[in-house]
Amino acid sequence: MEWKRVSVIGAGQMGSGIAQVAAQAGYQVVLLDTTEEQVQAGVKRIADLLARNVEKGKLSAEEREGILDRIATTTQLEEAAQEADLVIEAVVEKLEVKAEIFRRLDQCCPNHTILASNTSSLPITEIAAATKRPEQVIGMHFMNPVPVMKLVEVIRGLATSEDVFRLVVAAAERMGKTPVEVNDYPGFVSNRILMPMINEAIYAVYEGVATPEAIDQVMKLGMNHPMGPLTLADFIGLDTCLYIMETLHEGFGDSKYRPCPLLRKYVKAGWLGRKSGRGFYQYS
Numbered sequence: 001m002e003w004k005r006v007s008v009i010g011a012g013q014m015g016s017g018i019a020q021v022a023a024q025a026g027y028q029v030v031l032l033d034t035t036e037e038q039v040q041a042g043v044k045r046i047a048d049l050l051a052r053n054v055e056k057g058k059l060s061a062e063e064r065e066g067i068l069d070r071i072a073t074t075t076q077l078e079e080a081a082q083e084a085d086l087v088i089e090a091v092v093e094k095l096e097v098k099a100e101i102f103r104r105l106d107q108c109c110p111n112h113t114i115l116a117s118n119t120s121s122l123p124i125t126e127i128a129a130a131t132k133r134p135e136q137v138i139g140m141h142f143m144n145p146v147p148v149m150k151l152v153e154v155i156r157g158l159a160t161s162e163d164v165f166r167l168v169v170a171a172a173e174r175m176g177k178t179p180v181e182v183n184d185y186p187g188f189v190s191n192r193i194l195m196p197m198i199n200e201a202i203y204a205v206y207e208g209v210a211t212p213e214a215i216d217q218v219m220k221l222g223m224n225h226p227m228g229p230l231t232l233a234d235f236i237g238l239d240t241c242l243y244i245m246e247t248l249h250e251g252f253g254d255s256k257y258r259p260c261p262l263l264r265k266y267v268k269a270g271w272l273g274r275k276s277g278r279g280f281y282q283y284s
């Protein structure tokens, strides 16, 4: 079956990026967030990035208009659900919030609709269990920034069907991505490896080993990482980093994954990184 419509739930940094690459791939997209302001902020992010691509000569002004025309917006889940072939959820990294969204999507989507989560770490099998169609639920984990990064981790839940897996791999490829299959364990592969490194960098700040600037320089100049771990943590969002560490800690029951107290403190203070204007660095 040829898919035409992709709905994206959550218009934050990941949801807006996913909506952009889906519209660039020719899908009709519906982008949803809880308020009109959030949805419009997501659309503005897409419009600005596409305008920069026009300036760079990578896209024509007509192509930009075409992509933006393919993105409709809503704040009503029923509206996002009603005609979707594929729904990709990208809301906050909390199991109870995602499970409730999947429960509602299951009720309002057509029978054929596939429900994917962009979760960074949470169990796909448990998200799927909130629906009556667990064979049509799957993990589709894009990387940030979505328009640039090539990888999509594709994660099968216990019940995910082979057909659904193949359709989702094909959709990721159509969006210009390279899908890699991984199994349903906390943090999958990407964040099981990346996030303990970031957490360790935060411990190094906490224990006074070096300043954030020095730690980032060591990893950039010494290991050729494009961003130092603390700049990357601010870029991902410190709330998201904390939720991922909590999932690893709880999921494996191993103290090596305990989140650094400084990370908790920053999140409690509302220092969420780039998106809130302050994290390990200041942005305004």
Ligand SMILES: CC(=O)CC(=O)SCCNC(=O)CCNC(=O)[C@H](O)C(C)(C)COP(=O)(O)OP(=O)(O)OC[C@H]1O[C@@H](n2cnc3c(N)ncnc32)[C@H](O)[C@@H]1OP(=O)(O)O
Binding pocket: 049, 056, 058, 119, 120, 142, 143, 144, 145, 146, 147, 148, 149, 190, 191, 194, 226, 227, 232, 236
């Ligand atoms: C937490 C999770 O669950 C999983 C994750 O996503 S973990 C995070 C994974 N991502 C990373 O590790 C990113 C690491 N950082 C990088 O790769 C690079 O710093 C970067 C690609 C973000 C920027 O690259 P750079 O060379 O330093 O900067 P710059 O030259 O300005 O940008 C390179 C390109 O990326 C684009 N770009 C940069 N930031 C962007 C953004 N936020 N959104 C969209 N495009 C962006 C630029 O427009 C530019 O595009 P062109 O080549 O078409 O001109």
Ligand SMILES: NC(=O)C1=CN([C@@H]2O[C@H](COP(=O)(O)OP(=O)(O)OC[C@H]3O[C@@H](n4cnc5c(N)ncnc54)[C@H](OP(=O)(O)O)[C@@H]3O)[C@@H](O)[C@H]2O)C=CC1
Binding pocket: 009, 010, 011, 012, 013, 014, 015, 032, 033, 034, 038, 090, 091, 092, 093, 094, 097, 101, 118, 119, 120, 121, 141, 142, 143, 144, 235, 236, 237, 240, 275
């Ligand atoms: N940041 C990253 O680098 C990556 C993140 N991810 C995953 O993507 C997901 C989203 O992350 P990210 O985009 O960074 O987060 P953001 O905080 O940027 O965006 C999340 C958006 O979802 C909205 N939202 C929250 N609850 C609901 C709801 N019930 N219904 C509709 N919208 C809702 C939020 O609105 P409000 O602000 O009003 O709550 C916000 O606009 C998370 O699961 C994260 O783990 C995956 C890969 C990389």
